[in-house]
Every structure is written in C-alpha cells, then in structure tokens.
Amino acid sequence: MAIPKKSFIPAPYAFGFHKPDEYIYKSGRGLSEAVIREMSAQKGEPAWMLNFRLKSFGIYQKKQMPFWGPSLADIQFKNLFYYLRPVKSQAESWNELPDAIRDTYDKIGIPEMEKKFLSGVSAQYESEVVYKSIEKTLHEKGVIFTDMDTAVRKYPELVKQYMGKLILPGDNKFAALNSSVWSGGSFIYVPKNVSVGLPLQAYFRINAANMGQFERTLIIADEGSFVHYIEGCTAPIYSTDSLHSAVVEIFVKKGARVRYSTVQNWSTNVFNLVTKRARVEEEGIMEWVDGNIGSKVTMKYPACYLVGKKAHGEVLSIAYAGKGQIQDTGGKMLHLAPETTSRIISKSISSGGGRTSYRGMVHIAHNATGSRSNVVCDALIVDDASRSDTYPKMDIHETQSVMEHEASVSRISDDQLFYLISRGISxxxxxxxxxxxxxxxxxxxxxxxxxxxxxxxxxxxxxxxxx
Amino acid sequence: MIEKHIIKILNVTDSSFTYMMVKKEVVNIDISIVSEQSFDAKVNIVMNADGGTANIRCLVLPKNGAAISLMTYQTHVGARTKSDLLVKTFIGDTSTFLFQGNVHIGKDAKKSDAYQKNINLLTGSGGVITTSPILEILNNDVRCTHGVTTGTIPEDTLWYMKTRGISETQAKALYVEGFIHDSMSVVQDKFIKEVIYNEP
Structure with missing residues (x-):
C-alpha cells in the first residue's frame, strides 16, 4: 500500500532555551584530587564524606570504561566542570531566587504544578538544590525529604548507614565517578507504616556547557511505608557534549512499597549514564517507571535485588530514540529469596536513524523456590534508517521457578495506518x-x-x- | 520449491554446523546435542537467497553434569527470507546449558520474518540454564519475535497423572518425553531415544 510521503521539517527543540550562567563558584575543567578537596570544603562536609569521595576517586581512576554497549568515546572528561554552585545558600522561598533561575523554572512550569496537587518540589538548578518547599504534613509524619548535601549535615548517621552500601563505588566506573564528585540529589526517609499520599518530586536541570551533573539520590522506606518519588528532566541545548551520571539507591524494608518515576528529556548532546538499584526486603514492592526520550546516549538499567521472601520488583520503561540518539535501556531483576516475583515491560521506539536497545538480566538464584519472572519487550521501528536490538540474559539456577521472556520487533502496520487514513486522519x-x-x-x-x-x-x- | 531435510548430530568432535542458503528453498534442519562431555556448539544459518525458508529445531540434552553452550546465528541477508528456530533443552541433573541466539536482519532483508524460541525444562537441582536471545534489526519492514521460557514440571500436570494411577516417576518420564517429542519426532537416533526413556 502506498502511503503519501510528506516532507519533514524538524520541530525546534521545545525545551531548548538557555539562560546566561550565574555561578558563585565554578570548579576548573577536569577532575583531580584538588578539585574534590575544594568542592568538599566549599560544601563544608565532614571528614568521612571527604574520605569517601577521595577513596571513590582512586577507584574511578583504576576502573575501565564499560567494554559493552554504545560507544562512550565522545565524552570529554577533561573538559567537564565537575562542580558548580549557582547561589550562595539555599533559598527559603520562591521570591528569593535569582531572576534567571526563577525564569527557567517558570518555563518548565514549576509554580503552576505547585499550585496544583503536588506536595513538595525540590528543584535542582545546576549542582545545588536552590529551592525547595516541603509540605508541613511531611514534617508531622516524620518524613525526611531534603537534598543530599543537607542530609549529610543533618542526618549523618542515616547517610553513613546507607549511602554507597547498595551501589558500591567500585560497582562501575560511573558509580565511582559519581561517588567522588556527587552533588545534590534527593534524600528521603519514610518512617515505619507511614504512607506519603502525594508524589514527591524534584526537577533537574543542567545549565552550563560541558557541565557534568552528578546527583545522588537515597531513599529509605521503612517497614510498611509507601512513597512515590518523581524526577523529571528537561535540559537546554548545547553544542558540546555533557555528561549526566547519577546514582540512585533505594532501600525497601519489609512490607514497604516505593515507586520511582522518571521522565528524562535531556537535550541530544547529553550522555546519560545512570546507576539505579533497589534492595527489596520481605514482601516489599519496588516499581521503576522510566521514560527516556532525550539525550545522546542513555545507558540505564534499573535493578531490583529481591532479597526478602515474597518481594516484588517491577520495571516499566519507554525509550524513544530519534536522529543520532542511542537508548540503551532495560532492567535487572535478581531473585535471591523464595517466592519473589518480578516483571519487566519495555517499549521502545526508534525513528529517524535512532537506535534503541533492550539490555536486561533476570537471575534466579538456587533456593529462590517458587520465583516467577516475566519479561516483555516490544520495539517499534518507524523508518528504514533506524535500528532496534534486544540483548536479554536469563540465568536460572532453581528448578522450582518460572521465567518467561518475549520480545517482538515490528513497524507501524500498514493496515492500521490505512484504516486511520481512510477515516480522514492525516x-x-x-x-x-x-x-x-x-x-x-x-x-x-x-x-x-x-x-x-x-x-x-x-x-x-x-x-x-x-x- | 525444493524442500530439503537435514539431520545433524553435534558432539565434541563435530561441534559446529553451517548452512548457507544460496537458492530459494525450504530447508528443515534437525539438530541434536546429547552429550555427557562439555563442549561449545555452534549453528550458523545464513539466508542469502531471496524468499528462502529455514526451520531449525535443536534438541539439547546435557548429561552427567556436562556444560554445553550453544550459539546460534540466523543471519538474514536476502529479502523475504523466513527463519524459525526452536531450541529445546531438558536438564535433569547438575548439568549447565548456556544459550546465545543471535538474529541479525540486515538492511536489505526486507519483509523478512524471524522467529526464535527457547524452551527449557529444568528438573535437576543444581542445574543451571543461562539464556540470552539477541535480536539485531537494521530495517523496519520485518517481523521478528522471540520467546524464552524456563520452568519445571507443573504440579497440576503431575497430580492429574497420579490420579490416573501413574506413579510419580512414570509421570515425570512421560512429561519429559512429551516435552522433547515435538522437537525430535523425526530423529531416529537410537542413542538419543535411550537417553530419554532412561530418564527417571
């Protein structure tokens, strides 16, 4: 069937505005021990955190780049700024923010959202959380929702106990990099049996050419609690390559449930290399909802370590790769206890020469009896220049378990198009x-x-x- | 169209099989891997001829703690090519099976159809199955799917047979036989049959 070809004028990048830089402190390009010491001093961090950073830096220098997946050769590590500090101290209210920053947020619509039903907005402009408003009720319930830097100062015991315990600095090169230069990110602690009704959210933006953004997020959901955390990203366009490398650690205690939603729309020059992992205890539920639309290269495989009996893990992911983009996404499920269940649903779309890959792993350990895992990945290839790959791995060590995986790759069907066109739809x-x-x-x-x-x-x- | 039937047994000394399709035809390939020794098997199917069809069935039975790896390649070069791969594995002891299936659909392989299926039955404690079905698709005018399942003998099936007066051992053997049957009905090899029927 012949479908009329249409000429295509690419729409301008909708969120591609950029504001002049306004920083109180900007580290030099490149990374060295001196930069880390300077950064730690600027933040006024305790000695144990500086030690953690320096130790991680040592690991980072020794680690190899990943030998699999898309090419990362274009990352100019030497040209990146590793730490930027936009305003002197954290603003207490919206009006205290510098005009340029407020303007940026207006464009992505934070005040409107706040007016609506959202509880807490903790907005990250560059490497620092500059504005945050936490609803009173969170305090009353004993929920801690703050940025990581504040958490290090105010709750050192909690941070010490959990940070870097699930994703060790030595896990991979980018986890080591993040551990040594992390800045910003969210810290959430939900006490026992507390359910946070409204989603907590943080907006992230990068706003300096060549800037690396290394936020660190730590969520601890104590027994029987529930929290939904949302991060959404839109970033302005730049001509030089930027790096975004975050680390997210989530501890789901007995009977707790955590949902972590991400909508990522970095501009198409950003390398988005994120390590996300959750440890799920008995009867806990972890859900990752992940939308990847932007960036040049994304490598992101949210993982659930199901360590407690009847724990459940879920990854729902959408990836879109347009011209020049590579979306290498997927999920990892490790069944380490009996009767654990998991589900991965991945949908990817590649068009205009983009490439999407599903890369995932399911591991069912010996003695994880009665475990079940279900993986479904569907890919849609819109045009001839695009590409889609599936690289799953399933490792089964237990007889009393069920693992299912299915994948399909297809195009937009001519029949469906014809049907809609015949109804007068363009x-x-x-x-x-x-x-x-x-x-x-x-x-x-x-x-x-x-x-x-x-x-x-x-x-x-x-x-x-x-x- | 010409229809061909190939039966191939892979073992330690003869561990790889390659089929290059140069003219339009239908080829049915049955591959059996039954081994007590560990080795790496390789099956390579290249679909060069436009409009060709290949149906590949592999039966893998590692025995006595053997570690067998199987790499399959379904490379679609020609247009309107169709390949259908089925890999069935049964492990009843501490053997290990590693499967990596590669489907590659090239730029010019328009209207191609590739299917890859891996079904594993694991009843032996200590047995390990690692499977990695890979798809690489470079054009959009294709249909390509794959599926993997790994499981054990369902309790309800066993129970049903037991209520009919079949002992548990017999029931398990019946189930295993049924599981393997559709991928080996054409295999006449006596050794393979022995292996199956001797299964506890």
Whole structure:
C-alpha cells in the first residue's frame, strides 16, 4: 500500500532555551584530587564524606570504561566542570531566587504544578538544590525529604548507614565517578507504616556547557511505608557534549512499597549514564517507571535485588530514540529469596536513524523456590534508517521457578495506518496515535501531567516521521 | 520449491554446523546435542537467497553434569527470507546449558520474518540454564519475535497423572518425553531415544 510521503521539517527543540550562567563558584575543567578537596570544603562536609569521595576517586581512576554497549568515546572528561554552585545558600522561598533561575523554572512550569496537587518540589538548578518547599504534613509524619548535601549535615548517621552500601563505588566506573564528585540529589526517609499520599518530586536541570551533573539520590522506606518519588528532566541545548551520571539507591524494608518515576528529556548532546538499584526486603514492592526520550546516549538499567521472601520488583520503561540518539535501556531483576516475583515491560521506539536497545538480566538464584519472572519487550521501528536490538540474559539456577521472556520487533502496520487514513486522519496524526497507543500501558502508570507531557513529546517527535 | 531435510548430530568432535542458503528453498534442519562431555556448539544459518525458508529445531540434552553452550546465528541477508528456530533443552541433573541466539536482519532483508524460541525444562537441582536471545534489526519492514521460557514440571500436570494411577516417576518420564517429542519426532537416533526413556 502506498502511503503519501510528506516532507519533514524538524520541530525546534521545545525545551531548548538557555539562560546566561550565574555561578558563585565554578570548579576548573577536569577532575583531580584538588578539585574534590575544594568542592568538599566549599560544601563544608565532614571528614568521612571527604574520605569517601577521595577513596571513590582512586577507584574511578583504576576502573575501565564499560567494554559493552554504545560507544562512550565522545565524552570529554577533561573538559567537564565537575562542580558548580549557582547561589550562595539555599533559598527559603520562591521570591528569593535569582531572576534567571526563577525564569527557567517558570518555563518548565514549576509554580503552576505547585499550585496544583503536588506536595513538595525540590528543584535542582545546576549542582545545588536552590529551592525547595516541603509540605508541613511531611514534617508531622516524620518524613525526611531534603537534598543530599543537607542530609549529610543533618542526618549523618542515616547517610553513613546507607549511602554507597547498595551501589558500591567500585560497582562501575560511573558509580565511582559519581561517588567522588556527587552533588545534590534527593534524600528521603519514610518512617515505619507511614504512607506519603502525594508524589514527591524534584526537577533537574543542567545549565552550563560541558557541565557534568552528578546527583545522588537515597531513599529509605521503612517497614510498611509507601512513597512515590518523581524526577523529571528537561535540559537546554548545547553544542558540546555533557555528561549526566547519577546514582540512585533505594532501600525497601519489609512490607514497604516505593515507586520511582522518571521522565528524562535531556537535550541530544547529553550522555546519560545512570546507576539505579533497589534492595527489596520481605514482601516489599519496588516499581521503576522510566521514560527516556532525550539525550545522546542513555545507558540505564534499573535493578531490583529481591532479597526478602515474597518481594516484588517491577520495571516499566519507554525509550524513544530519534536522529543520532542511542537508548540503551532495560532492567535487572535478581531473585535471591523464595517466592519473589518480578516483571519487566519495555517499549521502545526508534525513528529517524535512532537506535534503541533492550539490555536486561533476570537471575534466579538456587533456593529462590517458587520465583516467577516475566519479561516483555516490544520495539517499534518507524523508518528504514533506524535500528532496534534486544540483548536479554536469563540465568536460572532453581528448578522450582518460572521465567518467561518475549520480545517482538515490528513497524507501524500498514493496515492500521490505512484504516486511520481512510477515516480522514492525516498520516502524521495516525502514526502519532499508533505510537501513543503502543506506549499507553506504561504512560498510564505516570502521574497525569507527566503522561500528558509525554504524549505531547511523542506527538512532537513523531511529526513527519512516517513515510 | 525444493524442500530439503537435514539431520545433524553435534558432539565434541563435530561441534559446529553451517548452512548457507544460496537458492530459494525450504530447508528443515534437525539438530541434536546429547552429550555427557562439555563442549561449545555452534549453528550458523545464513539466508542469502531471496524468499528462502529455514526451520531449525535443536534438541539439547546435557548429561552427567556436562556444560554445553550453544550459539546460534540466523543471519538474514536476502529479502523475504523466513527463519524459525526452536531450541529445546531438558536438564535433569547438575548439568549447565548456556544459550546465545543471535538474529541479525540486515538492511536489505526486507519483509523478512524471524522467529526464535527457547524452551527449557529444568528438573535437576543444581542445574543451571543461562539464556540470552539477541535480536539485531537494521530495517523496519520485518517481523521478528522471540520467546524464552524456563520452568519445571507443573504440579497440576503431575497430580492429574497420579490420579490416573501413574506413579510419580512414570509421570515425570512421560512429561519429559512429551516435552522433547515435538522437537525430535523425526530423529531416529537410537542413542538419543535411550537417553530419554532412561530418564527417571
């Protein structure tokens, strides 16, 4: 069937504005022990944290780059700024923020969101959380929701006990890098049997050419608690390559449930290399909801270590790769206890020469009796120039377990397109509808405004991409 | 169209099989790997001819703690090529099976259809199955799917047979036989049959 070809004028990057830099402190380019010491001193950190950073730096220098996956040769480690500090101290209210920063946030719509139903916004502009508002009720419930730097000062015992315990600095090169130069990120502690009704969220932005952003997030959900954390990213366009390398550690205690949602829309020059891991204890539930739309290269495989009986882990992920983009995403499930269950659903779309890869692992250990795992990955290749790969690995050591994996790769079907066109819908609209329908099962898991944003982004990306 | 049937037994001394399809045909390939010795097997199918079809069935039975790895390649070069791979493995002891299946659909292999299926039955405690089915797809006008399942003998199936007066040992042997049957119905090899029927 012949479908009319349409000329395609790429839409300008919707969130690609950028504000002049305004920093109180900016480290030199490149990384050395001196930079780390300077940074730690600037932050006024205790000695144990400086030691942690220096030790991690030593590991970072020794570690090799990953030998698998997309090429990372374009990262100019020597040209990056490893620490930036935009304002002197943390602002207490919205009006205290510098105009440029407030303006940036206005564009991504933080005040409006706040007015709505969101409880806490802790916005990260560059390496520092500059603005945060925490709802009173969080305090009353005993929930701690703050940035990591504050947590190091105010709750050193908790941080010492958990930070770097799930993702050791030696885990991989980028975890080591993050451990040595981390800055910002969120710290959440939810006490026993406390359910946080509203999602907690933080907005991240990078705003300096060549800047590396290394936030560190630590979430501890004590027994029987529930929390939903959302991070959303939109970043301005720059011509030189930037690096974003975060580490997220989540501890889900007995019977607790944590949901971590991400919508990532970095501009297409950012390397997004993130290590995310959760440790799930008895009857705990961990859910990762992950939307990857932007960036040049994303490598992200949220993991669940199911260490307690009847623990459950879930990864729901959407990846979109447009021109020049590589989305190497997936999930990891380690079944280390009996009757643990897991589910990975991955949907990817590649168009305009983009490449999506699913890379995942399921491990069922010996004695993890009665464990079940289900993995589904669907890929949609929109045009001829694009590519899609699937690299799963399943490691089964237990007879009393069930593991299922299925994957399919397809295109937008001619029949579906024809049907919609014959109903008077334009080709582009029809393609958008099909793509939005394809990712629907995951989008509906996101909070409403993110779902709307994601659908809009998909519409934008899909414009004229079908021929 | 010409239809061919190839039966191949891979073992330590003869561990790889390659088939290059140069003209349009339908080829059915049955591969058996039954071994007490560890080795790395390789099956390589290259679909060069436009419109060719290959159906590949592999039966893998590692015995006595053997570690067997199987690498399969389904490389689609020609247009409208179709390949269908089924790998069935049964492990009843502490043997290890490592499977890596590679489906590669090239730029010019339009309207191709590739299927890859790996079904594993693991009843031996200490047995390990590692499976990694890989798809690499470089054009959008294709249909490509794969599936992997690993499991053990379902309790309800065993129970059903036991209520019919079949002993547990017999029931298990029946289940294993049924599991293997569809991938080996054409294999006449006596040794393989012995292996299956001697299964406890």
């Amino acid at each position: 080709v582009n609209q029809a393609a958008s509808m099909i793509v939005n329908g394809f990712i629907e099962p995951i989008v509906k898991e996101l909070p409403l405004e993110y779902a709307v944003e994601l659908n809009r982004l998909m519409d934008l990306e899909m414009q004229g991409s079908v021929g």
